[in-house]
Amino acid sequence: MDNAEHMQLIYVILTAAVATFLTRIGGYVMITQMKRIPPRMEAALNAVPAAVLSTLVAPAFLSGGWDVAVAMLVALVIGLRFSSLWMLLAGWLVVMAIRHLLV
Amino acid sequence: MTKDDFWQGVRGGFPVMVSAAPFGALFGALAVDNGFSVFDAVFMSATVYAGASQMVGLELFGHNVQPWLIVLSIFAVNFRHILYSASIARHIRHFSGLQKFFAFFLLVDPQYAETEKRAERGEPVTFAWYLGFGMIIYLPWQIMTLLGAIFGQMIGDPKAIGLDVLLPIYFMGLVLGFRKRDNWLPVVAVSSLASIAAMRFVGSPWHVSIGAIAGILLAACMPLSKRHEEPVTLEHEV
Numbered sequence: 001m002d003n004a005e006h007m008q009l010i011y012v013i014l015t016a017a018v019a020t021f022l023t024r025i026g027g028y029v030m031i032t033q034m035k036r037i038p039p040r041m042e043a044a045l046n047a048v049p050a051a052v053l054s055t056l057v058a059p060a061f062l063s064g065g066w067d068v069a070v071a072m073l074v075a076l077v078i079g080l081r082f083s084s085l086w087m088l089l090a091g092w093l094v095v096m097a098i099r100h101l102l103v
Numbered sequence: 104m105t106k107d108d109f110w111q112g113v114r115g116g117f118p119v120m121v122s123a124a125p126f127g128a129l130f131g132a133l134a135v136d137n138g139f140s141v142f143d144a145v146f147m148s149a150t151v152y153a154g155a156s157q158m159v160g161l162e163l164f165g166h167n168v169q170p171w172l173i174v175l176s177i178f179a180v181n182f183r184h185i186l187y188s189a190s191i192a193r194h195i196r197h198f199s200g201l202q203k204f205f206a207f208f209l210l211v212d213p214q215y216a217e218t219e220k221r222a223e224r225g226e227p228v229t230f231a232w233y234l235g236f237g238m239i240i241y242l243p244w245q246i247m248t249l250l251g252a253i254f255g256q257m258i259g260d261p262k263a264i265g266l267d268v269l270l271p272i273y274f275m276g277l278v279l280g281f282r283k284r285d286n287w288l289p290v291v292a293v294s295s296l297a298s299i300a301a302m303r304f305v306g307s308p309w310h311v312s313i314g315a316i317a318g319i320l321l322a323a324c325m326p327l328s329k330r331h332e333e334p335v336t337l338e339h340e341v
Binding site: 001006008009010011012013014015016017019020021022023024025026027028030031032039040041043044045046047048049050051052053054055056057058059060061062063064067068071072075076079080083084085087088091092095096099 | 122125129138139140143146147150151152153156159160162164170173174176177178179180181182183184185186187188189190191192203207208210262263264265267268269270271272273274275276277278279280281284285286287290291294295296297298299302307310311313314315316317318319320321322323325327
């Protein structure tokens with residue numbers, strides 16, 4: 001990373017910090033101002049985290065290699081019952097086993 | 104009295120700190136792996152202080168995504184905090200302006216959940232308690248980021264120790280954490296397929312915004328449900 005890129009990263013982090021703070025104070029400000037969010041908008045906002053995060057998961061599943069895909073499938077099954085710390089541990093064990101014992 | 108409240112908060116936040124610590128270290132290690140310096144990693148943890156969105160930010164930065172899209176994504180992942188700050192407003196009305204500023208800065212998922220629970224039990228939500236609870240999570244989060252980043256610098260090939268698989272699995276865990284929400288499965292399916300298609304035909308980093316917009320539009324067009332759910336809390340998450 002060169003200097004200009006590094007400065008850009010610092011700006012991105014600072015802007016993200018301000019944006020995050022706005023989400024943390026925003027509800028307080030809104031509740032003293034506004035009555036209600038329209039239901040369609042609320043449904044859209046509700047979908048934002050799952051929609052954004054899915055776009056980070058699905059391509060990784062296809063492009064990460066078969067070992068990563070297997071690890072992700074195992075982690076998915078674990079994740080239906082257990083916390084994400086167990087998902088990470090299971091996925092990591094699977095990928096390490098494939099890379100160091102099988103291949 | 105104030106001192107007691109502070110230490111009561113510290114004790115209450117301790118288990119949260121323990122469960123968040125590995126994620127702090129993970130963030131530090133992955134940040135360095137994605138081109139951050141040790142300083143950048145701690146700087147982000149100290150200023151943004153929202154684990155999931157920090158992971159999203161560094162993943163996008165590693166893919167050379169446009170800066171505005173990185174900030175927008177972090178904003179989107181943190182959007183749930185708006186609900187938190189709206190909902191705890193009634194419990195912290197007696198805080199001074201400066202105290203409110205710090206309170207909102209420290210408003211992570213478990214902080215919100217515990218504040219609500221405390222108010223529900225009828226115990227006073229004092230600033231001393233709130234600060235104690237917040238500090239025992241905030242300060243270790245920085246230390247763990249630092250340790251993770253220093254450790255991450257020493258790793259030659261992240262693939263050899265399986266680091267590359269952790270971020271997608273972490274995000275998958277977050278996606279699963281929202282599975283009680285309305286339209287969850289259709290949104291996840293549409294966003295996933297749209298992002299894969301966009302990756303192939305448009306290219307990275309556009310697959311993120313195209314996939315996300317597809318799922319959000321779908322949710323806006325789906326039939327509305329009668330019930331309005333509580334925001335889903337991710338208990339491990341800072």
